[in-house]
Amino acid sequence: MNISQLKYRDLRNLLDQGQLTCVDVVTYYLSQIEAHNAKLNAFLEVYAAEALGKAALIDVKIQSGTAGELAGLVIGIKDLLCYEDHHSYAGSNILDSFKSTFSATAVQRLLDQDAIVIGRQNCDEFGMGSTNENSAFGPALNFKNTAHVAGGSSGGSAVSIQANMCHISLGTDTGGSIRMPAAFCGVAGLKPTYGRVSRWGLIAYASSFDTIGPMARHVEDLALILKFISGADGQDSTVVSVSEFAAKKPSNGKRIAYIKEMAEHPSLQADIKKAFFERLDQLKKKGYEVIAVDFPYVEALLPTYYILTTAEASSNLSRFDGVKFGHRTSFATKDLLEMYKKTRDEAFGEEVKRRIMLGTFVLSADYYDAYYTKAQKVRRLIKEFTQSLLQENDFLVSPTTSSTAYRLGEKTLDPLQMYLGDLFTVQANVAGLPAISIPMGEDAQSLPMGFQIMADVFQEEAMLDLATELV
Secondary structure, eight states, X not given: OOGGGSOHHHHHHHHHTTSSOXXXXXXXXXXXXXXXXXXXXXEEEEOHHHHHHXXXXXXXXXXXXXXXXXXXXXXXXXXXXXXXXXXXXTTOGGGTTOBOSSOOHHHHHHHTTTOEEEEEEOOSGGGOOXXXXXXTTOOOBOSSOTTBBXXXXXXXXXXXXXXXXXXXXXXXESSSTTHHHHHHHTOEEEEOOTTTBOOTTBOOSOTTTOEXXXXXXXXXXXXXXHHHHBSOBTTBTTOOOGGGSOOOOOSSSOEEEEEHHHXXXXXXXXHHHHHHHHHHHHHHHTTOEEEEEXXXXXXXXXXXXXXXXXXXXXXXGGGOSSSSSXXXXXXXXXXXXXXXXXXXXXXXXXXXXHHHHHHHHHHSTTTIIIIIIHHHHHHHHHHHHHHHHHHHOSEEEEESOSSSOOBTTTTTTOHHHXXXXXXTTHHHHHHTOOEEEEEEEEOXXXXXXXXXXXXXXXXXXXXXXXXHHHO
16 A cells, blocks of 8 residues: 555544554655655654654554544654754754754644654755755755756655655745745645744744745645644744634635736746646636736846845844854854854855845845835735735636756756746745645656646635645
């Protein structure tokens, strides 16, 4: 039996009926990790003995009828998420040896329902990248073709699902870091509305953009995980209860728009464009009204995103100084300032340094108004215009990425080309809206393609219903 292909509800039925045990499930996933991880580099650390021990305890709870609603669900967590008494390195040498004293709220809520964490997953350093090649621990590779990247920054999380090494991955999305690797690896990935899931315990990159969300083989399982990780949290004041928010309901769920400037963008790979319009035809045959709309801020999306996220990163990453935790230089420094400089220079990767410098520049006194303030104004325009489109239409759809998975090393020599790959995903983060990537077949090279759906705030359930209909 291929356990990884089962939806969780079917797996749980087998567990409740005694046809499988949680130990069987964990053993299966550990065997997959042993078979594939050395080549793919998806997991940075595997909690084999711990997971098997917890599985045995949950088997007893299932037999006694006291098990949680996610009993036996095996999950992997991105290295940006804290897990009590376990290492969290954020894909960086600067957190070398750091062990968290608490669990992220999203992680803890799954643990409370008897989910089993099997390990922590590779990612771009502090979530900065689109290929997972910026990890201090080497890139995660695409299971479909290891000459290609898995996508980033949640590359390890996506390829873990792709290669059947866990049932669910918990990743993070700042500008597409769940959806891009999901598209590259042919799995489903959900970025919830900003403020639906607590960010407590997420090692921050850009706090007003970061979102925690699940990745899975089945859309139904994404909906299940969202149910448990959502909701108010006293540790995060940005979380909004859905019941307290007067979100509009889709008029009939049948009106879908796509942005002409993106569907016709010159960077769009021919196979993806063809598959996208075929998917639109499929929607029309199902009774959906599909219309093309104009979006005047397409060219402003990436500059706005990178100005604001680098600014927030330069502030967030100032805490990593070698004093309180993580790496500290062994160089004999003459004073505290030199210790800071040597520590950060030794332990931060090139991409992180680049973004810190860019962020520090746009926040400097001479350029604050010219860049940061202006970008905040444009962010508001993007958000308001996007939401106006979603007042008239139930969903916005697009390809998830402009191309299939890049060849290893293809984008590292020219970071600007890597940044341009985020064009189709950053809109949801700039506007704080939910979005999902679902598989859309494969290109001529047999590499997966992704189809993206975006909805209005807190309309995840309607969006997931549409996604379920399309996969």
